[in-house]
Amino acid sequence: MTPGLHKTFRELERYQVDGYRLLPMRFLSLDSTRYVVTNLAGNHRVMKREELDDLVNHRIPQHSVFYDDLKADHFLADGDSTVYTDLLAAKYRTRQARLPEFTALHLFVVTLRCDHSCQYCQVSRVSEDRSAYDMTSETADRAIDLMFQSPSPCLKVEFQGGEPLLNFGLIQHVVKKVRRRNAGREIQFVITSNLSQLTDEILDFCAEHQIYFSTSLDGPALLHNKNRPRPNHDSHAHVVDGIHRIRNRLGIDAVSALMTSTAESLKQPEAIIDEYVRLGFKSIFLRYISPYGFAAKTSARIGYETEQFIEFFKRGLQYIIDLNVTGVQIHEVYTRLLLQRILTPYATNYVDLQSPSGIGITVLVYNYDGDVYASDEGRMLAEMGDKTFRLGTVRDSHRDLFLNSNTLEMIFETMLEGLPGCCDCALLPFCGSDPVFHHRTQGDVAGHRPTSAFCKRNMELMRHLIRTLEDDPQAAAILRSWI
Amino acid sequence: MLLSAKIPKSPGSEPFIVRIADSDSKQSGSEATVAHGDEPLSPNRFKCVLRIGEAVSPDEISIPKDLEYLSPGDIVRVNREAGEIRVLYRRNSPHNTLFFTERCNSRCLMCSQPPRAINDDHLIEDILEAIPLMSSNTPEICITGGEPTLLGERFLAVVEATKQWLPNTSLHVLSNGRLFSMKFARQVAAIRHRNLMIGIPLYSDVASKHDFVVQAEGAFDETVRGIMNLERCDQRVEIRVVIHKQTSERLPQTARFIARNIPFVAQVALMGLEMIGFTKTNLDAIWIDPADYQSQLSAAVSELRQAGINVMIYNHQLCVLSKELWPFARKSISDWKNIYMRECDECCVRDSCGGFFASAPLRYSSHIKSVTKVDRQENEAFFPIVPRFSKI
Numbered sequence: 001m002t003p004g005l006h007k008t009f010r011e012l013e014r015y016q017v018d019g020y021r022l023l024p025m026r027f028l029s030l031d032s033t034r035y036v037v038t039n040l041a042g043n044h045r046v047m048k049r050e051e052l053d054d055l056v057n058h059r060i061p062q063h064s065v066f067y068d069d070l071k072a073d074h075f076l077a078d079g080d081s082t083v084y085t086d087l088l089a090a091k092y093r094t095r096q097a098r099l100p101e102f103t104a105l106h107l108f109v110v111t112l113r114c115d116h117s118c119q120y121c122q123v124s125r126v127s128e129d130r131s132a133y134d135m136t137s138e139t140a141d142r143a144i145d146l147m148f149q150s151p152s153p154c155l156k157v158e159f160q161g162g163e164p165l166l167n168f169g170l171i172q173h174v175v176k177k178v179r180r181r182n183a184g185r186e187i188q189f190v191i192t193s194n195l196s197q198l199t200d201e202i203l204d205f206c207a208e209h210q211i212y213f214s215t216s217l218d219g220p221a222l223l224h225n226k227n228r229p230r231p232n233h234d235s236h237a238h239v240v241d242g243i244h245r246i247r248n249r250l251g252i253d254a255v256s257a258l259m260t261s262t263a264e265s266l267k268q269p270e271a272i273i274d275e276y277v278r279l280g281f282k283s284i285f286l287r288y289i290s291p292y293g294f295a296a297k298t299s300a301r302i303g304y305e306t307e308q309f310i311e312f313f314k315r316g317l318q319y320i321i322d323l324n325v326t327g328v329q330i331h332e333v334y335t336r337l338l339l340q341r342i343l344t345p346y347a348t349n350y351v352d353l354q355s356p357s358g359i360g361i362t363v364l365v366y367n368y369d370g371d372v373y374a375s376d377e378g379r380m381l382a383e384m385g386d387k388t389f390r391l392g393t394v395r396d397s398h399r400d401l402f403l404n405s406n407t408l409e410m411i412f413e414t415m416l417e418g419l420p421g422c423c424d425c426a427l428l429p430f431c432g433s434d435p436v437f438h439h440r441t442q443g444d445v446a447g448h449r450p451t452s453a454f455c456k457r458n459m460e461l462m463r464h465l466i467r468t469l470e471d472d473p474q475a476a477a478i479l480r481s482w483i
Numbered sequence: 484m485l486l487s488a489k490i491p492k493s494p495g496s497e498p499f500i501v502r503i504a505d506s507d508s509k510q511s512g513s514e515a516t517v518a519h520g521d522e523p524l525s526p527n528r529f530k531c532v533l534r535i536g537e538a539v540s541p542d543e544i545s546i547p548k549d550l551e552y553l554s555p556g557d558i559v560r561v562n563r564e565a566g567e568i569r570v571l572y573r574r575n576s577p578h579n580t581l582f583f584t585e586r587c588n589s590r591c592l593m594c595s596q597p598p599r600a601i602n603d604d605h606l607i608e609d610i611l612e613a614i615p616l617m618s619s620n621t622p623e624i625c626i627t628g629g630e631p632t633l634l635g636e637r638f639l640a641v642v643e644a645t646k647q648w649l650p651n652t653s654l655h656v657l658s659n660g661r662l663f664s665m666k667f668a669r670q671v672a673a674i675r676h677r678n679l680m681i682g683i684p685l686y687s688d689v690a691s692k693h694d695f696v697v698q699a700e701g702a703f704d705e706t707v708r709g710i711m712n713l714e715r716c717d718q719r720v721e722i723r724v725v726i727h728k729q730t731s732e733r734l735p736q737t738a739r740f741i742a743r744n745i746p747f748v749a750q751v752a753l754m755g756l757e758m759i760g761f762t763k764t765n766l767d768a769i770w771i772d773p774a775d776y777q778s779q780l781s782a783a784v785s786e787l788r789q790a791g792i793n794v795m796i797y798n799h800q801l802c803v804l805s806k807e808l809w810p811f812a813r814k815s816i817s818d819w820k821n822i823y824m825r826e827c828d829e830c831c832v833r834d835s836c837g838g839f840f841a842s843a844p845l846r847y848s849s850h851i852k853s854v855t856k857v858d859r860q861e862n863e864a865f866f867p868i869v870p871r872f873s874k875i
Contacts, residue, residue, distance in 0.1 A: 002729075002768045003767055003768060004765060004766060004767025004768035004769070005592070005765055005768040006761075006764045006765050006768075009590075009592060009698055009765065010695075010698060011695075012691065012692065012695040012729075014695075015690075015691040015692075015694040015695045015700060016691040017691070043743060063691075068688075068689045068692075068733065068736070069736060071689060072688035072689055072736055072739075072740050073743075080690045080691040080694065080703075081690035081691075081703055081704050082704060083690070083703070083704040083707045083708055086707070086708060086711060087707065087711075087744050090711060090744070091743070091744065344746075344790070345742075345743050345744070345746060346746075480789055481789075483789065
């Protein structure tokens with residue numbers, strides 16, 4: 001009975017239908033007493049074990065607040081509505097909205113030459129031999145042709161190396177050619193550089209063509225110079241100077257920085273974060289080291305176990321949240337990505353955090369020698385002699401690169417929805433697939449879930465974030481403000 | 484302010500629509516001139532003379548002092564047969580409403596305009612006749628009812644007419660959204676109106692609760708599908724949530740539902756009650772002091788903000804809202820039915836406050852009090868954005 005309701009109006013009960021059915025869902029233990037439950041579209045709820053038990057055994061009191069919450073989040077349905085199927089479909093579609101746009105990120109490896117000899121790097125050569133390690137303009141032109149065959153409404157051109165500024169002439173050639181050829185698409189240019197070769201002429205060109213920079217900053221000078229050796233041990237000084245010059249000339253947001261974490265880094269997350277804050281960065285990416293390139297050979301010296309990385313990440317994240325509490329504005333990039341996947345209905349664009357994996361379909365790599373790879377990690381692997389992720393060359397047609405290579409097969413074979421261990425995991429809607437990592441570490445693009453470091457790391461980070469959102473209101477408010 | 488009034492009856496006269504003439508008017512046959520008191524008027528070729536006070540000659544139509552505000556460009560419908568004059572349009576008002584029909588396919592617990600199953604097709608004919616007479620500088624027109632989409636083809640005809648005659652005017656349609664099938668949504672989209680927004684109420688994230696509020700089984704599904712169909716046709720949708728005793732408890736969850744399921748909406752308006760119509764009939768089932776749902780309101784606003792959705796609070800007085808909500812408050816009540824209370828006399832934020840509906844004295848928050856000594860400069864961040872977005 002609703003007190004005060006005029007007799008010509010019908011009571012709420014007249015519109016309610018008894019008896020509910022379950023909608024597709026997955027669950028996973030969060031800690032000793034709680035479970036995280038997700039539905040098809042990535043809505044999640046944390047429940048006590050007894051609540052989950054009640055839910056699946058149809059014992060939840062009809063039309064209670066808990067019942068209504070589960071119903072509105074599409075975990076259960078009763079007879080008063082059928083529109084949940086349309087909404088679930090729309091939400092699922094929204095999460096996959098980037099797929100039909102196809103490849104947006106195009107990496108041009110303009111040279112392998114570099115003036116650094118970093119411990120963890122991957123592919124670079126300290127060499128003067130331009131003919132052996134530089135991309136030619138003919139190769140670049142063919143790569144541009146391929147890029148414009150992507151249907152994506154936005155194209156991002158990223159110049160990689162080596163140190164790409166050592167072949168700046170080719171960068172100028174590509175930028176001008178792409179600008180001339182573009183008809184109506186949004187184009188972004190980024191140079192990934194250690195900034196040691198930055199000149200005023202380069203800055204002039206970048207100002208004229210709105211080119212941004214992404215640089216490497218591993219932390220305070222001592223750590224940075226240890227990770228990134230250069231004659232005179234002055235890598236850090238070059239980066240800091242370069243960052244200031246770019247900001248003065250191109251604007252405060254024209255340069256972002258990436259850190260790579262070595263065993264040495266893992267001891268000092270606070271110092272690394274402080275260095276980013278000191279230099280005025282609004283974000284930091286606490287990045288896991290990838291077992292490719294030279295890093296594998298030196299892994300005993302600079303590598304670490306997944307558990308150590310997870311501890312480092314949690315400690316760093318807590319420190320960043322504490323900084324936010326005191327009014328410092330800085331966010332952690334991987335956390336933000338995961339939160340976008342956990343808390344919003346939208347798609348994200350990170351190659352390793354999507355299913356199907358983004359290799360090839362989110363990113364294409366045009367190597368200095370004209371080979372085309374499905375991901376940056378794939379071309380690094382190739383430098384060690386493993387060309388599994390080579391799609392072909394810039395002389396192949398766009399169609400052949402995908403249809404006459406094993407890319408599509410690798411992509412659908414590694415879709416989480418069909419992978420043992422993933423297909424029942426409650427974190428599936430938030431997680432992703434990394435065929436290159438699993439091929440490299442487990443000898444198989446699908447990999448073996450119980451022993452996968454990718455799985456261990458991502459599951460623990462997601463559990464950690466979900467627990468923080470549940471249990472720490474102050475931290476949760478800060479995390480939500482990053483989205 | 485009255486929008487209709489009695490005039491002397493004159494049996495056998497046909498009703499007609501006229502615009503009040505400008506002083507430099509070419510004396511068109513679709514215009515009337517207004518005379519005050521006993522000022523003399525020479526013979527002219529206007530459709531008629533509306534005299535405020537006693538008619539001087541038998542041709543003139545006497546209208547009461549309540550309509551003294553009528554000014555050039557305004558449009559009235561004169562029905563001497565029924566002895567009634569109605570103001571259809573005021574050129575200088577930002578709040579012009581086209582009332583389509585009294586009929587409705589819902590029967591909301593708090594309806595301010597209780598539906599009647601009558602034949603009122605003449606209303607839409609009047610509207611179609613009046614639109615070409617309106618000023619092309621009109622900033623906004625609101626379409627309301629009843630349920631305007633019940634008129635089907637003629638609803639489309641009005642949207643088309645506003646596009647043609649009022650190309651600079653934004654059009655705000657208040658609809659329950661239930662009739663926007665894919666076909667109808669496509670027909671609306673095909674008109675390609677340049678500035679159309681459809682305001683659709685959603686009262687709960689739970690189907691049965693929404694259906695209860697609108698007293699129509701299956702309405703939640705129809706409304707949600709209507710919103711999705713409009714989105715697929717690139718039409719802008721505003722979600723309107725009226726907050727009362729039956730909707731306030733799940734307001735945060737309703738906001739979350741919007742953010743997760745229909746985040747594409749152009750804006751969300753969280754609205755206070757107007758104390759007329761069925762709200763009076765169901766007063767105790769509906770009324771809740773707005774002071775008692777501030778925590779739910781804050782949670783809903785922050786849920787929507789976090790999702791990047793534009794959110795606005797309508798029909799609430801600043802002294803009842805927590806200060807963090809002030810920037811979301813809008814002066815939303817149409818000028819002709821907007822009042823302030825005695826309690827507001829000493830208030831220093833009255834200018835920024837939307838005040839009350841004229842119907843509010845029936846029941847309003849017991850927490851109304853003049854805000855004193857607000858240092859405007861120190862609190863600038865909290866002050867609402869005064870320009871209105873839409874009227875009710």
